[in-house]
Amino acid sequence: MATKDTPVNDPMLDPITGEFAVIAPGHTFKSVTEEISNIVLTPRTPLGWFFGFAIAGGVVLMLLVALTWLFLRGVGIWAVTIPVAWGFAIINFVWWIGIGHAGTLISAILLLFKQGWRNSINRFAEAMTIFAVVCAGLFPLIHTGRPWLAYWLFPYPNTMNVWPQFRSPLLWDVFAVSTYATISVVFWYIGMIPDLGTLRDRAKSRFGQFFYGMLAVGWRGSVRHWVRYEMSSLLLAGLATPLVLSVHSVISFDFAVALLPGWHTTIFPPYFVAGAIYSGFAMVITLAIPIREFYHLEDLITLRHVDNMCKVMLATGLIVAYGYSTEVFMSYCYSASKWEYFMMWNRMFGPIGWAYWVLITCNIALPQLLWSRKLRRNVPFVFLMSLIVNTGMWFERFVIIVISLSRDYLPSSWGTYRATKWDYMTLAGTxxxxxxxxxxxxxxxxxxxxxxxxxxxxxxxIRAEAEPLPEAGD
Amino acid sequence: MPVREGTYGLLAEFDTPSQLVRAAKGAYSAGYRRMDCYTPYAVEEAAEAIGFHRNTVSLVTLIGGLLGLVTMFSLETWISVWAFPINVAGRPYYSWPAFVVPAYEWTILWAGLSAAFGMLALCGLPQLYHPLFNAPNFRNGATSDKFFLCLESTDPRFDMVETREFLDGFTPVSVVEVEY
Structure with missing residues (x-):
């Protein structure tokens, strides 16, 4: 159904608005409950799941190998050195945390805007956030060189009588990312409590009843609880919205506060946030499309979702394009600084200039195809586009970090960067x-x-029925 | 807590949220106050019908957020000015603009934790045991597709026979007695 034209009397189309339905017609409370909870409660795990799980597990083992060698030998096994001291670790950190942002955007900002269509995708978008933050958080930790001392980042009374230095954006990052991780987990878990109650009540196995029973903390669906619960969700959404905007802004401060050409710019906070949401939506699409195919959830994750996510991608992609053009304008036309001018020339035509054109192609040129309604509803095409955007966004961070660091003010301190196999193994491992x-x-x-x-x-x-209320009991 | 015995209340089961709201309104206007509705998703009208209008989750969140703000800002100031004053590129010890960022993050952190755990605490959760789970039909529907109204025996108007007749007037699927 993905590639052919939608007929006029398609039951998936809303007759009034002409929009695609968010949920296919004919569903009841029971059918929705069964369709979703059976995926979890079935004693038969699909073979494909084991297959995918085994492959992913193998790649995790590779990550463990790479990390073990890193801990034994130190960060010297990576390509990081002076002047490019940040390399893959920070590229991957920024990229992964950016991916997480779409989950928060879907669960929080779209909730505040009452975008009902988000309901089908918000749970796994939130899960994506948490797992992306796990992958992201790993990088600064292992990049510290001595990760077993990473707790030194936090202010705690210690026998060395040393405290952290709060004027550094790197310390702000510690608080931004740890808050983001905590709030994401809490938001996700609180949102799941009523569904865990459903699983507890529907579980057949003793272990399932116990496991989901403990997680559901005794949820019984009292409307008094529901009112508080809804208020709590709304507040968490309202808190997560400024949080998500601040997290990537703080990450951009890591760069913008430094004096390096290509980093020292005021456009960074909004441009980083837009880029984060852009890549995050791409990742939601990358995950949603295989899941809806594999578990036959086309009724619940409909083409309306795919279409809307493409529109968000297109919009944030244009904001990112605006950011790129502002950078070019600032350095070539406005800054009157030869360092800035050289930075941009080197970014486009220097030794690693191809990376800049990869990012322009993947992030700006190709996504313009999404203006076509027909292509937005072509599921394989959208899947491919999401992969392209994710690649482009990785290259954006590569360009910002590696190209800027490798050419600073003083030609005698210029350098180059060539990632080692351990760099690639760690990236692939995440x-x-x-x-x-x-x-x-x-x-x-x-x-x-x-x-x-x-x-x-x-x-x-709720329908008001004409039938009068019965008389009171006495 | 002493072991309670006897009847917790009478539980009426409905197929649609509209029937539930009608019954809840009827019970409230008949003078019942100790009652609750149980629904598989948030039915705001049912909460209105049983006279539950206000909740303090937002107040708890506000207090949590302010505490987070004050805690972090004071901690930063104390550390940078008194506990470990170091000169970083000539910036003042009390560099308050730099302190705003972590203080902002902790405002959100504490507010968010208060909103989540405050909500659970106000609901009295975790509470793994509740008499309603003894009702045979409760677990089959309350979290999937059925709507319940429970009139509790602690209500002064509660009477086993009359209340059951009253509930039957709303044509529920069933009315069952819930034991402690």
């Missing part, structure tokens, strides 16, 4: 870790929020 965690998630936790889908069904509307 893909494995991300996928590994995701496989566990879709097998053991409800990946679509049942309670929110029920609310979206037409049956959920």
């Amino acid at each position: 893909f494995g870790l991300f996928t590994f965690l995701f496989f566990l998630f879709i097998r053991f936790l409800p990946m679509i929020p049942m309670s929110e889908l029920r609310l979206m069904l037409p049956q959920a509307k």
Whole structure:
């Protein structure tokens, strides 16, 4: 159904708005509950799941090998050295945390804007956030060189009588990212409690009842609880929104506060945030499309979702394009600084200039195809486009970090950068870790929020009936 | 807590949220106050019907957020000015603009934790045991597709026979007695 034209009397089309339906018609409270909870509660795990899980697990083992060697030998096994001291570790950190941002955007900002369509995808977008933050958080830790002393980053009373230095953006990062990780986990878990209650009540096995029972903390669906719960979700959404904007802004301060040409610019905070959301939506699409195919969830994750996510990608992609053009304008036309001028020339035509053109192609040129409604509803095409955007966004961070660091003010301190096999193994290993965690998630936790889908069904509307209320009991 | 015995209340099961809201409104206007509705998703109208209008989650969140703000800002100031004053590129010890960022993050952190755990605490959760789970039909529907109204025996108007007749008037699927 993906490639052919949508017929006019398609049941998936809303007759009034002409929009694609968010949920296919004909679903009831029961069918929604069964379709989603059976994925988790079935005693038969699909063979494909084991297959994917085993591959992801193998890649995680490779990550463990790379990390073990790193801990034995130190960061010298990577290509990082002076002047390019940040390399892959920080590129991957910024890239992964950016991916996480779309999850928060979907769960928080779209909730505040009452975008009902988000309900089918918000749970796994939030899970994606958490797993992406796990992968992201790994990099600064292992990049410290002595990760077993990473707790020194936090202010705590110690016998050395030393305290952290709060004027550094790198310390702000510690608080921004740790807060982001904590709030994401809490938001995700709180959002899952009613669904865990459903799983507890529907689980057949003793272990399932116990496991989901403990996690559901005794949720019984009292409307008094629901009112508080809804208020709490709204507040968490309202808090996560400024949080997500601040996290990538703080990360951009790591660069913008430094004096290096190519880093020292005021456009960075908004441009980093837009880029984060851009790559994050691309990752949501990369995950959603295989999941909806594999678990036959086309009724719940419909073409409307794919279409809307493409529109968000297009919009944030244009903001990113604006950021790129501002950088060019600032350095060539406005700065009157030969260092800035040289930085931009070197970025485009220097020894690693090809990376800049990869990013322009992947992030700006190709995504313009998404203006076509027909292509936005072509599922394989959208999947391919999401991979392209993710590649482009990785190259954006590569360009910012490596090209700027390798050519600073003084030609005698110029250098180059060529990633080693350990760099590539660690990057690839985090893909494995991300996928590994995701496989566990879709097998053991409800990946679509049942309670929110029920609310979206037409049956959920309260109808005033003409029939009078019966007399009071006495 | 002493072991309670006897009846917790009468539990009426409905198929649709509209029937539930009608029954809840009826019970409230008949003078019942100790009651609750149980639904598989948030039915705001049912909470209104049983007279539950206000909650303190937002107040708890506000207090948590302010505490986080004050805690972090004071910690930064104390560390940078008194505990470990070091000169970094000639910046003043009390560099308050730099302190804003972690203080901002901790405002959100504490507010978010208060919103989440404050909500659970106000709901009295975790509470793994509840008499309602003894009702045979409760676990089959309350978290998937059925709507319940429970009139509790502690209500002064509660009477086993009359209340059951009253509930039957709303044509529920069933009315069952819930034991402690």
